[in-house]
Amino acid sequence: MAERTAWKICSGMGWWSVVSRKRRRGKGSRPGxxxxxxxxxxxxxxxxxxxxxxxxxxxxxxxxxxxxLCAIKDV
Structure with a gap:
């Protein structure tokens, strides 16, 4: 079964995966x-x-x- 087919079935049933792919950052691996x-x-x-x-x-x-979501705290 193709990955897209599995995704279509799962999203139609409201099922979501807990495991996800690691996102790549744009230019290099260091934050801006x-x-x-x-x-x-x-x-x-x-x-x-x-x-x-x-x-x-x-x-x-x-x-x-x-x-x-915004969290505000008084120090």
């Missing part, structure tokens, strides 16, 4: 430069509440499309 400034200079301590906040955003594929 940071796209933001390191404003806390890797010092994750704060003198009190509401002084320093950390945030991260992640993109996940869902049945309805892309899901963006």
């Amino acid at each position: 430069p940071p796209v933001h400034d390191d404003l806390v200079k890797r010092d994750f301590t704060a003198g009190g509440p509401n002084r320093s906040w950390l945030a991260d955003i992640t993109e996940h594929r869902a049945g309805e499309g892309k899901l963006h």
Whole structure:
């Protein structure tokens, strides 16, 4: 059976594989430069509440499309 045929059957039934191929990066294997400034200079301590906040955003594929998850934490 061809891989595409198996994919068609599985996706029609709503089955998804846990194992996936490793993605290749574009140019070489090293990540690019940071796209933001390191404003806390890797010092994750704060003198009190509401002084320093950390945030991260992640993109996940869902049945309805892309899901963006943003986590925010008060250091």
